[in-house]
Amino acid sequence: MTTASHETAQRTTEPTRAPLPVEPDPGTRRLSTAKAMVEAIAQQMRSNEEVFVLGEDVGAYGGIFSSTTGLLDEFGPDRVRDTPISETAFIGLATGAAVEGMRPIVELMFVDFFGVCMDQIYNHMAKIHFESGGNVTVPMVLTTATGGGYSDGAQHSQCLWGTFAHLPGMKVVVPATPYDAKGLMTAAVRCDDPVVYMFHKGVMGLPWMAKNPRSVGPVPEEEYEVPIGKAKVVREGTDLTIVTVSLSLHHSLDVAEKLAGEGIDAEVIDLRTIVPLDREAIAASVSKTKRLLVVDEDYQSFGLSGEVIASVVEREPTALTAVERVCTPDVPIPYAHDLEYAVLPTRDRIEAAVRRLAGAK
Amino acid sequence: MVGGIQVTPQQTNQQMPQQATPDTAQDQARDVAQQPAGSQLLETGRRELLRTMILIRTFEEAILRDYHADKSPAFDIGAGLIPGEMHLSAGQEPVAAGVCAHLTSDDAVTATHRPHHLAIAHGMDLRRLAAEIFGRETGLGHGRGGHMHLFDPDTHFSCSGIIAEGYPPALGQAFAFRTRGSDAVAVAVTGEGAANQGGFHESLNLAALWHLPVVFVVEDNDWGISVPRSASTSVASNAARGAGYGIPAVRVEDNAVEDIHRAAGEAVARARAGGGPSLIEVHTLRLWGHFEGDAQAYRSDLEGVPGHDPIPTYESHLVDQGVLGESDLEVMHASAHERVEDAIGFARSSPTPDPADALKYVFSEGERR
Amino acid sequence: MTEVTFPSMSTGGCGTGVVATWFVTEGEAVHTDQLIAEVAMDKVDAEVLAPADGTISLEVAEGGEAAEGSVIALIQ
Numbered sequence: 001m002t003t004a005s006h007e008t009a010q011r012t013t014e015p016t017r018a019p020l021p022v023e024p025d026p027g028t029r030r031l032s033t034a035k036a037m038v039e040a041i042a043q044q045m046r047s048n049e050e051v052f053v054l055g056e057d058v059g060a061y062g063g064i065f066s067s068t069t070g071l072l073d074e075f076g077p078d079r080v081r082d083t084p085i086s087e088t089a090f091i092g093l094a095t096g097a098a099v100e101g102m103r104p105i106v107e108l109m110f111v112d113f114f115g116v117c118m119d120q121i122y123n124h125m126a127k128i129h130f131e132s133g134g135n136v137t138v139p140m141v142l143t144t145a146t147g148g149g150y151s152d153g154a155q156h157s158q159c160l161w162g163t164f165a166h167l168p169g170m171k172v173v174v175p176a177t178p179y180d181a182k183g184l185m186t187a188a189v190r191c192d193d194p195v196v197y198m199f200h201k202g203v204m205g206l207p208w209m210a211k212n213p214r215s216v217g218p219v220p221e222e223e224y225e226v227p228i229g230k231a232k233v234v235r236e237g238t239d240l241t242i243v244t245v246s247l248s249l250h251h252s253l254d255v256a257e258k259l260a261g262e263g264i265d266a267e268v269i270d271l272r273t274i275v276p277l278d279r280e281a282i283a284a285s286v287s288k289t290k291r292l293l294v295v296d297e298d299y300q301s302f303g304l305s306g307e308v309i310a311s312v313v314e315r316e317p318t319a320l321t322a323v324e325r326v327c328t329p330d331v332p333i334p335y336a337h338d339l340e341y342a343v344l345p346t347r348d349r350i351e352a353a354v355r356r357l358a359g360a361k
Numbered sequence: 362m363v364g365g366i367q368v369t370p371q372q373t374n375q376q377m378p379q380q381a382t383p384d385t386a387q388d389q390a391r392d393v394a395q396q397p398a399g400s401q402l403l404e405t406g407r408r409e410l411l412r413t414m415i416l417i418r419t420f421e422e423a424i425l426r427d428y429h430a431d432k433s434p435a436f437d438i439g440a441g442l443i444p445g446e447m448h449l450s451a452g453q454e455p456v457a458a459g460v461c462a463h464l465t466s467d468d469a470v471t472a473t474h475r476p477h478h479l480a481i482a483h484g485m486d487l488r489r490l491a492a493e494i495f496g497r498e499t500g501l502g503h504g505r506g507g508h509m510h511l512f513d514p515d516t517h518f519s520c521s522g523i524i525a526e527g528y529p530p531a532l533g534q535a536f537a538f539r540t541r542g543s544d545a546v547a548v549a550v551t552g553e554g555a556a557n558q559g560g561f562h563e564s565l566n567l568a569a570l571w572h573l574p575v576v577f578v579v580e581d582n583d584w585g586i587s588v589p590r591s592a593s594t595s596v597a598s599n600a601a602r603g604a605g606y607g608i609p610a611v612r613v614e615d616n617a618v619e620d621i622h623r624a625a626g627e628a629v630a631r632a633r634a635g636g637g638p639s640l641i642e643v644h645t646l647r648l649w650g651h652f653e654g655d656a657q658a659y660r661s662d663l664e665g666v667p668g669h670d671p672i673p674t675y676e677s678h679l680v681d682q683g684v685l686g687e688s689d690l691e692v693m694h695a696s697a698h699e700r701v702e703d704a705i706g707f708a709r710s711s712p713t714p715d716p717a718d719a720l721k722y723v724f725s726e727g728e729r730r
Numbered sequence: 731m732t733e734v735t736f737p738s739m740s741t742g743g744c745g746t747g748v749v750a751t752w753f754v755t756e757g758e759a760v761h762t763d764q765l766i767a768e769v770a771m772d773k774v775d776a777e778v779l780a781p782a783d784g785t786i787s788l789e790v791a792e793g794g795e796a797a798e799g800s801v802i803a804l805i806q
Contacts, residue, residue: 134725
């Protein structure tokens with residue numbers, strides 16, 4: 001049996017298309033992160049009839065965090081499907097459809113719900129390509145809402161990208177801005193690997209949740225990609241490197257801009273992708289600044305922040321002179337507002353860490 | 362596709378050209394697939410059912426032999442040419458033969474940790490199956506998957522070692538077939554133990570709700586490893602659970618291949634015609650242990666088991682009915698033996714994967730656009 | 731001069747809502763049908779599109795209240 005016959009048998013129906021522009025000029029038209037994500041999905045659904053969306057409340061409701069608003073009206077109920085509360089069944093369904101060459105976008109409403117369906121995610125979606133020796137691809141996107149800060153409690157406020165990143169076989173992207181939300185969604189849909197697309201509720205720019213102004217930003221109108229696996233130096237600096245992701249990017253930038261006035265010049269890196277991790281970008285920055293702060297809203301221990309630090313130490317063992325991390329500690333996220341904000345990586349905690357690092361010799 | 366030739370259920374009694382690859386079980390079963398539900402199997406169909414079962418048993422016996430050959434004197438599960446767990450399907454051949462007779466290579470099958478009978482009956486290449494079991498580079502998964510993780514895009518076959526988790530992807534394959542306007546179906550197979558797992562129930566509900574072309578098959582071999590059905594399942598038959606989801610369901614007793622064939626024919630036809638999912642529970646027989654190395658000390662019915670072996674039973678039945686003679690049986694066994702030993706020989710002489718490639722295949726390379 | 735008004739979102743037409751998000755800035759050039767704002771009233775959100783081409787001036791701050799039918803921006 002030849003590889004060619006396998007590809008035919010697995011059947012992808014997309015015509016060969018020209019590659020899309022990569023990270024074009026943002027232009028002036030502004031969208032919220034949620035609307036940018038939806039625009040990416042709509043454009044991919046227009047250009048490929050085998051892209052479809054499924055999940056809880058993705059149809060008429062438009063996604064409870066506005067991740068699919070308007071899609072039902074344009075594409076109809078066969079391509080935008082509300083599911084029962086059956087994550088194992090519908091995420092598994094998406095996996096099987098992807099095995100047959102369709103390109104499903106399936107939403108896990110809150111990342112905290114992964115407990116009821118993780119087998120289909122990490123043992124099937126993520127492993128089929130490997131177990132088949134590369135003969136079967138699973139070109140699907142698993143979208144999911146993450147993050148806290150609005151008192152939704154311990155079971156509805158987690159980030160958990162560290163958990164997904166830890167398990168081989170799935171790419172993990174975490175856009176923080178409208179521009180990256182559209183570009184990474186486009187890349188994720190067109191990627192032949194399973195991609196977990198994790199959007200923080202606090203960056204979506206929702207009318208009913210307090211938002212950072214950076215939740216609205218310029219987004220090109222045309223189709224374009226942001227490459228999966230490439231971090232972005234959002235602010236250049238010389239005194240220390242802040243490596244961060246998601247909503248924490250906005251808080252880190254706020255702190256960096258404030259402290260620039262005091263002569264502390266922070267370089268801020270938005271990872272954008274957790275798997276594959278852009279270790280080279282991180283190491284290059286730290287070899288320049290010598291000091292590293294990781295800001296990560298996921299749990300502190302055994303996760304992303306430790307991986308970033310280990311990665312630097314492995315690559316640049318003598319470069320790093322001081323390191324800190326500002327994360328959610330290893331505690332379930334509390335409900336009461338003051339308790340919740342005591343554990344989240346707030347601007348105050350970030351600022352204190354930056355000052356300590358800047359003062360370190 | 363089988364040997365590059367598209368076959369649909371609408372083709373009737375056409376002589377198929379001999380394939381270069383020796384997997385002709387699917388092709389010769391075409392006339393069986395043409396029988397309307399409830400009608401008599403042609404003699405050729407009955408012989409084909411037996412031929413398939415003999416091929417499966419011959420293969421499983423060869424794997425049994427080679428699995429144990431180099432694990433003595435003490436049984437070391439990780440040692441030898443076939444390391445790891447081994448779950449063989451002896452005794453469950455009637456399910457595979459009876460169900461897969463109605464399928465073409467365009468139909469999907471998802472199976473369990475005990476997949477060989479279904480893989481063979483569904484037309485998987487024997488050499489690549491054997492090579493994967495032996496962990497060779499020439500195996501279906503280049504040795505990455507092993508016996509519980511067989512993926513064959515040419516026959517839309519997959520299996521999983523996680524109980525009940527083969528049901529949900531079958532829904533997706535069925536969804537893709539229907540979306541594309543094909544009448545292909547997905548057959549999802551689990552054991553009776555899996556019928557108590559959440560994914561089983563979610564899958565039945567969603568398949569019924571979305572009217573998907575799925576045939577759910579439950580192989581009730583009485584034992585979930587060491588736990589009998591009476592200690593795991595709240596109902597006497599999982600066919601009763603079909604009603605709970607609005608799915609037509611039957612239970613086939615006695616592991617009788619022709620009864621299975623009849624029930625599967627109705628279910629597959631229903632799915633192809635857009636009639637939605639069905640559930641078939643077969644009371645089958647696990648002739649050997651749950652896994653190789655299982656002493657089965659817990660198994661109270663062990664003494665009577667060989668007497669219920671479905672293959673000698675069906676052989677006698679067909680001989681008594683004059684469908685075939687003893688010499689035909691000899692030919693069938695010899696032919697199966699030859700095909701199996703060819704496959705095993707291919708596997709044993711194939712290279713093992715290079716450890717330098719151990720990190721390959723995590724993600725696809727050369728992404729198609 | 732074209733008025734951009736808070737859309738009608740209730741049966742009575744005299745409710746009060748919030749201009750939740752401005753997608754354009756003061757003095758920016760806008761074109762017809764461009765997304766300029768998202769408003770909210772009684773937990774329902776609505777998009778506001780520019781009714782004309784021109785330069786926009788914002789009459790309500792982001793997060794500020796506005797009555798249905800009231801002017802929230804002007805396009806010149």
